[in-house]
Amino acid sequence: MRILVVSAMFPPHILGGAEISASNLASWLLKQGHEIGVLTAAPSPDEEKSGEMVDGMKVWARFFPRPYPIHKQGNVKQTYLKPLWHLQDHIDPRNPRILGEVLDAFKPDFCNVHYMTGIGHNALAEIGKRDIPMMYVMHDMGLSCVRMTMFSKGKTCETQCTVCKVSAWSKRKGITAARRIGFASPSRANLELNARHQPLNDYPTAAIPNANKYPPPTIARQPSDVVRFVYAGRLEESKGVDVLLTAAEAARKDWNFTFKVVGKGSAEADLKARYGHHDWIEFTGHVPMQEAIDHIAGSDVLCIPSLWFEVLGGVVVQALQNSVPVIASKIGGIPEFVEHDYNGLLVQPGDVDAWRRALETLLSQPEKLAHLRSNAAARASEYDPDHLGSRFLAFMEKIRDSGPVGKRA
Template sequence: MRILLIATLFKPFFEGGAEISAHYFATWLVENGHEVSVLATAPTPADETWGTVEDGYRIYRVSIPRAYTPLEASRAPVWKKPIWHAQDLLDPRNEAVVGRVLDAVKPDVVNIHILQGIGYNALKALGKRNLPVVYTLHDLGLACVKMAMFIDGKECAGQCTTCALSSKVKTGYLRSIERLAFISPSTANFDKLRQFQPIDDYPCHRVLNANRYPLPEQPRVESDVPRLLYVGRLHVSKGVEVVLEALDSLSERYRFTMDILGAGPDEARWRETYGDRPWLRFHGHVTLEQVAEVMNQSDLLLVPSIWHENSPGVVIQALGLGLPVMGSNKGGIPELVSDGVNGLLVAPGDVAAWRDAIAGVLDAPERLTPLRAEAAAATFEFDRDYLGRKALAVLESVAR
């Protein structure tokens, strides 16, 4: 089958889990005999490519006219953002650029991963060509211009006027596609989006991302001191400060270590506040290979998110290595972490609850042994071939 994947950012211009998942799925499709092309944005005109073969697929990196590039979004001046989002919804050049790629590739089916930054009105180009489309929902982009429904340190209670108007326009674009289905790695993401988009009018499938996480090369070494771990973006939405505050109050009574892998806008502030703690180590940005090594030498992964996570890849990577997870009882995390089975669930944003939950583990570290065994026994649930076949079946059903 000839398949076109659309992902605003793509290897080597990664920024988050969605781009990584799109890359892994593209390579899986190639490995299984499909003709794959990828449409992504080029950070600069010098990065543009037109059908260049990389890792077995053809990559079309195009420059989309914008007030700034997707990679510059976090640093862009506030006054430019309304212009950027208006371009993303309405600029006819979006549709024209995507149309050129569609006419060059002539796909049997299109799999959208990230459209924001390429332009939502590009959906009209798909509809005009009567192409079957599978939209993989990695975020809340169809409901929120920030893609997360999280602002000023808290979740949005509902849509603001800007997001409501944007959603209405996006709904019209979706309606232009006759053959459309959605994939989400979590039911929670569907539940959130159906409040703002008519996704139930189309087939919806829960399928975890068919990712390939590296395995550790070094053997695991046990430790008498419990080793706690956080992996991810250092942003207020991730709830890291909840854990740091809880651990700070426990450090006088217990021995433990805490490793933080990742970078982000709140890193400097947390380093300044907690960086001198002897039990804490900030590592900054690291590779997936390094994550695997640290996970293998850890005893418990902490995922304290206070926003509506979809399906955190870090949880899947950890459980795939048999590492138990203590996570927020929110969003898609409870779909991966079963309380008392392969991990523990805690109320999001509640410092006292996290302090008590961690103390329970530090008081009796042997509690982690059955959790580790259960996580290790269920790694088949994250098998890449199994998940790749499930996603491919959705593409094939829409393309018939």
């Protein structure tokens, strides 16, 4: 097939995991003999590309007029520009025109849509107008929430606010314009949440983990009498790192262990100010993926204290593949991968005492930690990129050959 990948962010420009997953799936499909095109957002008009070959793929990097490019999202001080940015992302007529030009130039048989924010949600209908089948990969809650997280004011949103209702209505027009469309997500939980606000159940859906191939660690875990906990991810309020470190402070009064915090984000300065004086806590800041994997593989337990509806953190898969058990919040798609008392522990999100007890459980029961470690890699074959890529391809073929029949995969 001739497949067009639509993703506002795409390597070499990386902000999160969605664009890495989009690139990995595109690369896998390319290796299977499919012709791949990519439409992504250019940071500036000077960086545009028009069908240039990059790593075997035809790349269209187009500049989408906005108050600031998607690449600077989250790092803009002029917050008053955000409403205008989102308005343009929903209604600017240049969005569908640009996508339409690329569709007509590449003439794809199929579209894989990963990241419409930054390209423009009103552009999606252009794919439907041409009756091109598409798989919409939902890496977050972007179809239901402007923030893409359904997290506001320190807690998960129970319902949509007015702005998100209007946004979802606008996005729905692009969905219903397509005769052949299906929705994939790394977790069933994310499909179910978005189905509350979008007509996903009228179309084929599939829960398929991202077909990511992670580099193996370059170090081996060394024996240690001191348990080594690690957090790896963005340092944002929604990630719950302050809950985790507050619990760790309480546990440290009775137990000896170390904590490594890998990553950066808007909460980094505050977390360092509150916890950086402890000699048992290390903040590494942002590190390359290989170094992050080495930090995880060299630790005894990965902690994921998310407060928001986590779809699935790639670090969870990285940890389990390297026999590192996981303590994680019982929220979103995480329980689909972390099984309580089998390959990790599940904890009520935001509950400091519950997190303290979970840490102390593994500190006081080394045999339990050993049991969880032995089980951690048992499901590693399920995350093999060839296996997952084949599942994606089968789902794409199902979408291509069907209409809105409400089938699940």
